[in-house]
Amino acid sequence: MFSERWICFCCPQTYKIQRSIAPLEQPQSRPPSKTRGKKKSDITLAAVIIIQSWFRRRQALFEIRRKAAWTIYQNIEYAGEQDQLKLYNFFLDLMQAVSKNPRDALVIAKVLRRTSSLSSTAEELDLLQTTAPETVNIESSYKGQHIQLPITKGHLESLVGAFQRGETLHARYVLLILHEVRRILKRLPNVNVVSTYQSTCVTVVGDLHGNLSDLLLIFHKNGLPSNENPYIFNGDIVDRGTQSMEIFILISVAFIIYPNNVYFNRGNHEDHVLNLRYGFMKEIIKKYKSQSTKIFHLFENIYSWLPIASLIDDRIFVTHGGISDITDLNKINRIQRNKYVSILSPTFVIPENEEQCQIKDLTNEQLLEWRQMLDLLWSDPKQGNGCEPNTYRGGGCYWGPDVTNQILEKHNWTLLIRSHECKEEGFDYCHDKKVLTIFSASNYYAAGSNRGAYVRISTNQPPSIVQFMGTKHTVKPLTIWERVSYVEEQALRNLLEKFSANKSRLMKEFRLKDPHQAGCIALNEWCEIVTQVLELQLPWRTLKSRLVDIDSNGLILYESTFRSQELQCVLNSPVLNRRQSFCQAIYRNKDLLEAVFRAMDKDNSGVISLQEFTDVCVFLGNHNGTKFDEKQIIDLATSIDLDKNGVIDFNEFLEAFRIVDIGDHNHDHS
Numbered sequence: 001m002f003s004e005r006w007i008c009f010c011c012p013q014t015y016k017i018q019r020s021i022a023p024l025e026q027p028q029s030r031p032p033s034k035t036r037g038k039k040k041s042d043i044t045l046a047a048v049i050i051i052q053s054w055f056r057r058r059q060a061l062f063e064i065r066r067k068a069a070w071t072i073y074q075n076i077e078y079a080g081e082q083d084q085l086k087l088y089n090f091f092l093d094l095m096q097a098v099s100k101n102p103r104d105a106l107v108i109a110k111v112l113r114r115t116s117s118l119s120s121t122a123e124e125l126d127l128l129q130t131t132a133p134e135t136v137n138i139e140s141s142y143k144g145q146h147i148q149l150p151i152t153k154g155h156l157e158s159l160v161g162a163f164q165r166g167e168t169l170h171a172r173y174v175l176l177i178l179h180e181v182r183r184i185l186k187r188l189p190n191v192n193v194v195s196t197y198q199s200t201c202v203t204v205v206g207d208l209h210g211n212l213s214d215l216l217l218i219f220h221k222n223g224l225p226s227n228e229n230p231y232i233f234n235g236d237i238v239d240r241g242t243q244s245m246e247i248f249i250l251i252s253v254a255f256i257i258y259p260n261n262v263y264f265n266r267g268n269h270e271d272h273v274l275n276l277r278y279g280f281m282k283e284i285i286k287k288y289k290s291q292s293t294k295i296f297h298l299f300e301n302i303y304s305w306l307p308i309a310s311l312i313d314d315r316i317f318v319t320h321g322g323i324s325d326i327t328d329l330n331k332i333n334r335i336q337r338n339k340y341v342s343i344l345s346p347t348f349v350i351p352e353n354e355e356q357c358q359i360k361d362l363t364n365e366q367l368l369e370w371r372q373m374l375d376l377l378w379s380d381p382k383q384g385n386g387c388e389p390n391t392y393r394g395g396g397c398y399w400g401p402d403v404t405n406q407i408l409e410k411h412n413w414t415l416l417i418r419s420h421e422c423k424e425e426g427f428d429y430c431h432d433k434k435v436l437t438i439f440s441a442s443n444y445y446a447a448g449s450n451r452g453a454y455v456r457i458s459t460n461q462p463p464s465i466v467q468f469m470g471t472k473h474t475v476k477p478l479t480i481w482e483r484v485s486y487v488e489e490q491a492l493r494n495l496l497e498k499f500s501a502n503k504s505r506l507m508k509e510f511r512l513k514d515p516h517q518a519g520c521i522a523l524n525e526w527c528e529i530v531t532q533v534l535e536l537q538l539p540w541r542t543l544k545s546r547l548v549d550i551d552s553n554g555l556i557l558y559e560s561t562f563r564s565q566e567l568q569c570v571l572n573s574p575v576l577n578r579r580q581s582f583c584q585a586i587y588r589n590k591d592l593l594e595a596v597f598r599a600m601d602k603d604n605s606g607v608i609s610l611q612e613f614t615d616v617c618v619f620l621g622n623h624n625g626t627k628f629d630e631k632q633i634i635d636l637a638t639s640i641d642l643d644k645n646g647v648i649d650f651n652e653f654l655e656a657f658r659i660v661d662i663g664d665h666n667h668d669h670s
Helices: 002-010 014-025 033-085 087-097 102-113 121-130 153-164 171-185 212-222 244-257 272-278 280-305 329-334 364-378 401-411 480-501 503-512 523-534 540-547 558-563 565-570 577-588 590-600 610-624 630-640 650-657 665-669
Strands: 191-194 201-205 231-233 262-264 309-312 316-318 387-389 397-399 415-418 427-430 435-438 452-458 464-468 607-609 647-649
Touching (some): 033 480, 153 212, 153 244, 191 329, 212 244, 212 452, 212 464, 244 262, 244 280, 272 280, 329 364, 401 415, 435 452, 480 503, 480 523, 480 540, 480 558, 503 523, 503 558
Parallel strands (some): 415 435
Antiparallel strands (some): 201 452, 387 397, 427 435, 452 464
């Protein structure tokens, strides 16, 4: 009887049922107390079910919106990584096309030169000499922390306090710490050997991405690293956040003090190629200015010496990305890891003559070795069986549960711990709980978007996961409605920037489907066009109501995207109509241009000359098959130089090309 009443109250007639019950509360004669109590109970149950049904519908709506926002973030993030992985292939293809132009060849050569490792003792000595701490003087005005050898626990504690107060460590001491780290790293094997039998527990921390508040929260909850409290930092310490340097310094100091109980694993962002784009290089330049070149070059070399995995008690394998069907611990242990200054470009060699770059062909053995490295740092798990290229990111592989079982059985492991992917709860199990993802940067996409987590591994005990949420981004805790709304808003802003950057291309394709210029096309056509042009696999049918207007016939009014209020907020810096297509071409290639910009800025001064800017624009135009007027480029370069000092810094460059004009959209119809 109870189950029948439950089903009835959950149906669409709930409110009618409630109204039919209500009159019974005032009968002609006073009913017995038991009957009256039973009817009150029925009314209460009906009210509970109504509220519960409303709450479930509301919760389902939140979940749909949250998943849509999450998908936008991940698609944009991984599309960027895919573009970065293609960067060097882009340059190599262009090399043939521009080999007759020394100026273009020089631009490419400067970019490729950054991938060369220290191939000789002389080059290594030169690095050590040019980055020696003694080459940097300490100004009398410096009031920050002072570091001297030997580095002790007191230094670690004082640096934690200093960084909490927002202080910046002097470049001399940064170089001192990095040299000590490098000296210890060179002695380590490719795979850290970790034991819980002495300390009883080891803590694994996932991606931090420059979020110092998360690291300090972990230290507060879990304690500072020590011989009794060992840590494994599983890569992606730097990039994206604004305090990557402080995080790397704190972990490095702990590593120097406790070299047998603090462990580094290299992540895919411990790579100078990604640092060019995702913020760490910019952070170094901003904080250390004239000394930034020394610091950045030393980081490049330190990355190559970072171990690529850790093995806990011979049973738990910890690496940043994951595994593949060719993962072999014996082969991993034999890799000369310092050859891979950048995982993204293992094939390049730069001769002394910058204008004649050539490609060194790899043998099958070398390719397999590189695959081991690439898969460990870039791969992601998938639900289905098998192993296939990771087209989503553009590097590494997707591997299935059958591959997990195969590799774990082969090496007698019981668990794989990896990071590399943001998870809403900070962690995620897959492959029958044999693969655990740990992500330690909370609020990664936006405030409230995700929790952070770390995992404690104890002897003969299941993993213990601790979740947390940093609060520095918000004045007060967000309600579920506020959190979902804010995350969704930020995701849509990112997506609208993609629309604005590709306006000309989108409008061209829309009008091809609209021969009568009615301003509307079918939903299927709109979805196909935005997927093809933006190269994003998103649930466009779900998102359409937030991006475009729809007429009474269900047709998409495609121009409404570029007139929407949300897009007006994104596009807040107009440029002249005659430069519109040029600016959009620049914006579509902004990630590539940032890498070129940083490479051209050879001394890492943070500026390029107007002539260098012109070279890059011509270079890009040649690649796109678009001929830009030279006077137009010079005029644009001059206008970008906002302070009129004769050079362009990256902030000026990015500000000018980050946005596309919408003020002249009426000209599109002329």
